[in-house]
Amino acid sequence: MKTLPAPLVPVLISALIPLLALAAQPARADTAIALPQLQAAARAAQLADDPAWADLLQYEPAPVTGRLRSLADDAGFFNAPDGATNAAAELDATLARLVEPARPDAPDEHPQCRFPARFHWLKSRLPQLAQATPDRPCPRLSAWAAEIRPAGATLVFPSAYVNSPASMFGHTLLRIDAEGQTDATRLLAYTINYAAKADATDGFTFAMKGLFGFYPGTLSSSPYYVKVREYSDMESRDVWEYRLNLTPDETRQLLRHAWEIGATRFDYWFFDENCSYMILRLLDVARPGLRVSRRFPLTAIPVDTVKGVVEVPGLVTEIAFRPAGGTELAHRASRLPPAAMAAAIAVADGRQTPASLGTAPLAIEQLEFADRLVAFRGHAGKLDRDDALARLKAIQTTRSQLPAIDTGSVPVPPRPETGHASGRFGLAAGRAAGAPALFLGLRPAYHDLLDPETGYSRGAQIRFFDIAASQREGHGWRLDRFLPVDIVSVAPRREWTQPLSWKVRFGWERSLGYRLAPSPTVAGGPGAAWEWTSGAGPLMGYVFLENQLLAHGHLEKRWAIGTGPLAGVLWDPAPATRLQLEASRQWFNDGRLERSQARALLRHSLGRDNNLVAEYEWTRAELSADGRQERRMALGWQRYF
Structure with missing residues (x-):
């Protein structure tokens, strides 16, 4: 065999080194070639404009410009510096990262594991992606x-x-x-x-x-x-x-x-x-x-x-x-006469032994009510855990010795989606402060005490950004009320539970009479409510301690704080009709200011989306422009949207 001349050996070795290095890294070379092809294929398929890609990036149109931008407020959610607003750049950067080699010591940090939904969708749209990179293991996601x-x-x-x-x-x-x-x-x-x-x-x-x-x-x-x-x-x-x-x-x-x-x-x-x-x-x-x-x-x-x-x-x-625990309790309570209810509550309170109820079918219902009442109080944190367990053990031991009976199932209420929409617009005509007037109302969300309760919680009022405006004869349109938050919880007290009612609101309203401009106010306070059922229709009564802080230029110190009682009733004389009556009186630290108010509101539903409404309001505020009483009357229409 002939040997190469010695001077040629170093030359050949230096020429082979780049080729050997290239052969030693075939995967990186293939990936480098595949990435531009992947990105070109993605552009050809217009994947950056696909609504599914926008959904994966949490894009939505901006309210004013309509340009897409992501709801994500975290740079780590994107692979491109401008990925929050540039779908095409984010697509290119995502493809580049998905084909990166994995770190053996941190497999879960690979982009395929960080963005598995994007990887899955891109593979379904780009078959070349599966050829360019293997599926990386993602231990945490898989587990x-x-x-x-x-x-x-x-x-x-x-x-x-x-x-x-x-x-x-x-x-x-x-x-x-x-x-x-x-x-x-x-x-x-x-x-x-x-x-x-x-x-x-x-x-x-x-x-x-x-x-x-x-x-x-x-x-x-x-x-x-x-x-x-x-x-x-x-x-x-x-x-x-x-x-x-x-x-x-x-x-x-x-x-x-x-x-x-x-x-x-x-x-x-x-x-x-x-x-x-x-x-x-x-x-x-x-x-x-x-x-x-x-x-x-x-x-x-x-x-x-x-x-x-x-x-x-x-x-x-x-x-x-x-059904909730409270819903089931209310159902079981409705099956017990008042005397039997009192005895069952005494057992739940530990004032009477379970065995004292006897063995009649009514006693069985009393025991089951007492059992659920103890559990209800325990879950609500109103009963010590050890006391609750001891009472439950005694009740259940006694109950296990008695036969099973049918106590009926909890009635299924109307489904939430059958109720009115949360937005509401209103238009009415009437009189205000002695002059003819038009009234407009807008409430983006969500529900008040006068609305139909189908699909909503009884006794709950939650209004956000409630706006009211009016136009009196001889005057232009004026803002009457703007309440970003107005929440009222009227929670009826029962034999077995005594919840606290409460209310809070803040914003601008005509606190000092119709002739004066709306003023900033914060108001609210605790209360209590009761409910009765009769042949004349359900009736709910409530009282609140109404506290209010308001500011106005007509006040002695330009602000005042006051308190006083508010009482009201809600009555449903017919399935589509509700009447609300309220009366209140408040005394303020500004000695010149006392305010009394009474109002009546009537709503009659015309299907799920429309109401006819009538309102009467009487107000007396010592700081009103001329010190006289003011009345407001309106008849109108409301539309839910």
Whole structure:
């Protein structure tokens, strides 16, 4: 064999080094070639303009310009510096990151694991992506999905709970139904829940921060039985379940996107970027083209979003009702005569032994009522845990020795989506301060005491950005009222529970009479309510200690604080009619100011969307322009939207 001349060996070696280096890195060379092809294929398919890509990026049109921008308030949600507003740049950057090599020591940090929904969708639209990069292992995501075993989804709507600031509107969340799930194992399924990470414990502070986006929204996952205990037992909220016809593949894509947004900051806004809107956007990602969130461009009130989901043809396949602990207690209480009720409460209080009730069928119902009342108080934190367990043991031991009887089922109330829409517009004509007048009213959300209660919580008033204006003869249009927040909880007291009623409002209103301009005010206070049922129709009475701080140039110190009683009744003489009567008197630290007021309001419903209304109001305020009494009368029409 001939050998190469010695001078040629170094030359050949130096020439082979680049070729050997290139051969040693075939994967990186292939990826470098594949990425431009991937990006070109994505541009050719116009994926950046696909609504499904916009949904994955949480894009929505800006209110004024209409330009797309993401709801995500976290740079980590994007791969391009301008990804929050540039869908094409984000697509190119995402493809570039998805084909990056994985770090063996941190597999869950790979972009395929950080953005699994985007990766899954892009693979379905770009077959070249699967050729350019293998599927990377994602241990944490895989373990989470294996625990949930997704096969379908159910929209869950816990009704409004006015005594909890975070629950005044109601709430929506998703239950991820597992493979092989039955009625017996349904409570073991997992939920996807989005809520404000709130630190306020009072309605006023929570409303203020929530209205202006001062809370971050957080997405969480927990077993369904934990949420049922929270809503049904601790807060006594009825729960509605709307089974959706999502396929297992669509449900898995929903979970992938939930994983993506779980680590992302979103500013939480009461009216739009709230729990319900985020749930709708998860559904949009699960089924591209659904776009149910687009039905709510301005506000996303939970009960309205439930209506929007139900209205999508074929999306809801089954509806179930889960009564709250308080609802079941009220049902069982309605079956007991007053004397039997008093004895059952005595057993629940520990003042009487369970055996003292006897063995008659009525005693069995008394024992079951006492059992649930003790549990109800325990869940609400009104009874020491050890005392509750001891009383439950004694009651259940006695009950186990008696036969089973049929105590009836809790009546199913009208479904939430059957109620009126949350927005309301009104037009009326009448007289104000002695002159003919026209009146306009606008309430974007949500419900007041005069509205029909179908689908809403009885005795709860929650109004946001309530606006009223009027035009008197000889005068132009003037603002009468602007209340960003007006909340009233009229919670009837019963033999077995004595809840506190309360109210709070702030904004601008004509506190000193119709002839004077609206003034800034903050008002509210505690109260109590009672309810009676008779052949003349349901009647609810209430009293409040009405406290008010107001400011006005006609006051001696330009501000005043006052207090006094307010009493009222709500009466439903017919199914479509409600009458509200109120009277109040207040004394202020400004000695010149005393105010008395009385009003009567009548509402008659013309179907679900329209009302006829009549109003009479009498006011006497010592600081009114001429010191005389003022009257306001109006007859008008209201339309829900």
